[in-house]
Amino acid sequence: MRGAGEPPSPGAQPAATGGEAGEDSRRGLAADTPMGSERMEMRKRQMSTTQETPGAAQAQHSMGNRGSNACCFCWCCCCSCSCLTVRNQDEERARRTSHELQTEGIPNCEESPAPTLEEVNAWAQSFDKLMLTPAGRNAFREFLRTEFSEENMLFWMACEELKQESNKSVIEEKARLIYEDYISILSPKEVSLDSRVREVINRNMLEPSQHTFDDAQLQIYTLMHRDSYPRFMNSAIYKDLLRSLSEKSIEA
Numbered sequence: 001m002r003g004a005g006e007p008p009s010p011g012a013q014p015a016a017t018g019g020e021a022g023e024d025s026r027r028g029l030a031a032d033t034p035m036g037s038e039r040m041e042m043r044k045r046q047m048s049t050t051q052e053t054p055g056a057a058q059a060q061h062s063m064g065n066r067g068s069n070a071c072c073f074c075w076c077c078c079c080s081c082s083c084l085t086v087r088n089q090d091e092e093r094a095r096r097t098s099h100e101l102q103t104e105g106i107p108n109c110e111e112s113p114a115p116t117l118e119e120v121n122a123w124a125q126s127f128d129k130l131m132l133t134p135a136g137r138n139a140f141r142e143f144l145r146t147e148f149s150e151e152n153m154l155f156w157m158a159c160e161e162l163k164q165e166s167n168k169s170v171i172e173e174k175a176r177l178i179y180e181d182y183i184s185i186l187s188p189k190e191v192s193l194d195s196r197v198r199e200v201i202n203r204n205m206l207e208p209s210q211h212t213f214d215d216a217q218l219q220i221y222t223l224m225h226r227d228s229y230p231r232f233m234n235s236a237i238y239k240d241l242l243r244s245l246s247e248k249s250i251e252a
Contacts (some may be wrong), residue, residue, distance in 0.1 A: 105227050106245075115136070117246060117248075117249050119135060121242070124233055127229045130229070139238065140153065140228075143228070143235050144224075146235075147231075152220050152224050152228070154163070155191050156220055158181070159178070162174050165210060171208055171209060171246075172208045175205065175208035179201070192223065193216050197219055200215050201215070
């Protein structure tokens with residue numbers, strides 16, 4: 001309430017007239033009506049969609065659960081089976097690789113008739129007589145295998161084989177293989193050679209020939225003669241062979 005003639009307070013707003021109030025109300029109703037219609041229309045669509053496909057939605061949900069469980073189960077089984085398969089394949093590959101590394105480049109035992117009693121007795125006379133016969137080399141090689149020094153005999157035999165070659169390309173290839181298998185410090189079958197012989201081999205490998213490894217072959221031959229041969233003569237392998245042949249001779 002204010003007195004007549006008093007100016008209106010700064011915060012007071014002039015009252016809306018009846019016409020203005022009615023027009024504002026109509027504007028608000030007009031503004032609200034489209035939004036309400038849209039909401040109703042959207043609800044109707046959702047309800048009709050839900051009513052039309054409740055079975056499909058339920059089936060899809062059920063299939064989704066089963067699929068998820070099946071996928072989980074199958075994934076676990078397949079994963080474990082796959083892991084076992086891969087592990088078995090890796091183990092088999094490792095065993096095969098190990099076997100190939102052990103046997104690669106190792107020639108089979110030489111074919112020879114069974115040694116006679118006279119031959120076996122002759123082996124005890126000298127190392128040269130032992131190495132002259134295939135049967136003697138096979139028996140000695142069997143003994144070297146028990147001492148983990150079979151590579152000495154294999155190297156000696158590879159050098160002997162190289163000497164029989166005449167084709168230049170074959171000689172170069174065999175010389176390269178001999179070097180990689182028995183001379184290289186990276187090879188598990190490296191033979192024991194002094195630095196002088198190694199230098200000679202390195203020079204000879206510039207132009208490989210049948211005699212590239214002659215010095216090395218002689219050094220290994222001497223090593224087997226002085227170191228392994230005496231133990232072979234006292235080994236069970238030699239003694240059992242000698243006794244067996246002696247018994248057969250007596251029976252005959």
